[in-house]
Amino acid sequence: MKNIKKNIIVFILISVVFIFIWYIYNNASSKVGYKTDLPKVGAAIYKYDDEFMSYILNSMEDESYGKVALNVNDSQNDQNIQLRQVDEMISNGVRAIAINLVDPKAAQIVINKAKAWDLPVIFFNKEPESSVLNSYNKAWFVGTDSKEAGILQGKMIVDLWNQNKSKWDKNHDGKLSYVLLKGEPGHPDAEARSKYALDEIKKAGIPVEKLDEATAMWDAAKAKDKMDAWISKFNNKIEFVISNNDVMALGAIDSLEKAGYLSGNKFIPVVGIDAIPAAIKKIKEGKMVGTVLNDANSQGKAIIDLVANVAKGKNIFSGTSWRGNSDKSVRIHYVIIIKDNVDEAEQAYK
Ligand code: GAL
Secondary structure (H helix, E strand, O other), X not given: OHHHHHHHHHHHHHHHHHHHHHHHHHHHHHHOOOOOOOXXXXXXXXXXXXXXXXXXXXXXXXXXXXXXXXXXXXXXXXXXXXXXXXXXXXXXXOOEEEEOXXXXXXXXXXXXXXXXXXXXXXEEOXXXXXXXXXXXXXXXXXXXXXXXXXHHHHHHHHHHHHHHHHHXXXXXXXXXXXXXXXXXXXXXXXXXXXXXXXXXXHHOOOXXXXXXXXXXXXXXXXXXXXXHHHHHHHHHHOOEXXXXXXXXXXXXXXXXXXXXXXXXXXXXXXXXXXXXXXXXHHHHHOOOOEEXXXXXXXXXXXXXXXXXXHHOOOOOOOOOOOOOOOOOEEEOOOEEEOHHHHHHHHHHOO
16 A cells, blocks of 8 residues: 555656656747747858848748747858758758858759758848759749849939039039949849949939949948048049948948048948948938848748748748749849938838
């Protein structure tokens, strides 16, 4: 009798401990989005140290809760590191991968790795060549249309220049004398933005004078250095600073402010692309004249919606409002942002 009683107590105690462990595990895991029944998804960002990408990452993490068990890697701007991360994702049993390539040309290697395990791949932000994307029926791209950003930036420059020409055309020669800060050479966004912004200005009949163009690799400190050098080289000749993104525009603004520009009548218009909160602040302060919204929130949401579907073996667009293009892409539209509609950008980066 005594033994039976003892066994019952031991049984109850063990059960209580098990229930307690089960409860803690389930609660903790659902809080961080790693519920065991969610499909594992591996992702990589080309480098965490890129402000715009950090907004995409935040959006992806927010959107992943309850949908996928997302594990994101920082590829530290090194394609070899990223390829090793892809190998690890595969050996960890992910059901799909989402990749922001370091080098857009490495898309084929990633596809070969994924294809060997029949794994779907969503590339985002850095667009692979369409022939490469077409080589695998389980590969897609989520991002934007790089050309559209350039066209809109160009249109915005045309409007602003026409409205302010009497003040901004300092030597009154009718030409728009500019310096251009470029992102990573070979990056589809950097190339298309630079080309189409200028095409648009020329198409509007505004004569341009290119003082210089240089890459600052999407980076504020590098852009500040370039701008410092340009200010001393060209002195008062610069009439416009065109930047492929906001982070570099902010670096240029920093340089201009330190050199005594952007106040009083020493004004030089600066434009960027992305509409990140720091740039919106400068636009509100009147230190930057415009940008183009690159909607990080929507891109993060589209990446997760699509990768969750393919990881579950569903149709990629099932239950979503995203529509694919014939080139296997989902592209989020850009929007011109000037002082009058900054709230649109603030909404998108909430
Ligand atoms: C662009 C963005 C840049 C930079 C780049 C990284 O779309 O405008 O700021 O983040 O992506 O690939």
